[in-house]
Amino acid sequence: MGRYEWISLTTDYGTFDGFVAACHGSIARIAPDVRVIDITHHVPPADVTRGAHVLAQTAPYLPESVHCAVVDPGVGTDRRGIAIATPGGILVGPDNGLLVPAAEALGGIDTVVELSNKDWFLGDLSRTFHGRDLFAPAAARIALGAELAEGGPPVDADTLVRLPAPVVSVGDGYFEAEVLTVDRFGNVQLAATGGVLDRVGQELVLNGGVRARRGATFADVDPGDLLVYEDSAGQVAVAVNNGRAVVVLSVTPGDLVKVSTR
Secondary structure (H helix, E strand, O other), X not given: OOOOOEEEEEEOOOOOOOHHHHHHHHHHHHOOOOEEEEEEOOOOOOOHHHHHXXXXXXXXXXXXXXXXXXXXXXXXOOOOEEEEEEOOEEEEEEOOOOOHHHHHHOOOOOEEEEOOOHHHOOOOOOOOOHHHHHHHHHHHHHHOOOOHHHHOOEOOHHHOOOOOOOOXXXXXXXXXXXXXXXXXXXXXXXXXXXXXXXXXXXXXXXOOOEEEEEOXXXXXXXXXXXXXXXXXXXXXXXXXXXXXXXXXXXXXXXOEEEEEEO
């Protein structure tokens, strides 16, 4: 296993407390010359699905890295801590579905280990803060060139926890897709990929009543109007020019949105 110059961090810790700084400190104590990229620390608390999608849509655009991700409502239980090797980098975090979409985005799963080597922990392992005591130190050791096999025993990739596949259905002149995420601008990202837009026309109706138009940029519709477009991650998304689509549609992640030709 080669060395990595970068570690990325994705968590739901927020930035009001010292949790993120403690993770940075755990890395710096072991690998002070490795640089850290903070993807986000504002994943909604315990929202594993949101964290998984943010990580999967961001990691391929970073330099080859060790990606440490902690959205971990099961911390302290018997859920496994794992490291996944992929052609595009290493992923470290809990075995709760958080890492698998990113592993697939980075070229697929090569090997997996359970992080059980106590020599890799940072002192005594807290039952509530594995980000600081387990995952960040493990990421730092891997970045310095430690072999994954040193971290613990191999794991059969087929036994990894996976998130349920999001709902997408396509028909004549319409498609229906689950809401994946809502960003800070209120844009609503759907599970359907951009190619399904070829199945519908330019003038659209959402959920049977809300009018929208297809477009490529926010300015393709007038201020306050709804736009259906392919976003930067290649997903179908809904936006309002100078507004918040999530308010207009009144949806949350997991809800279904039907897009059909008027």
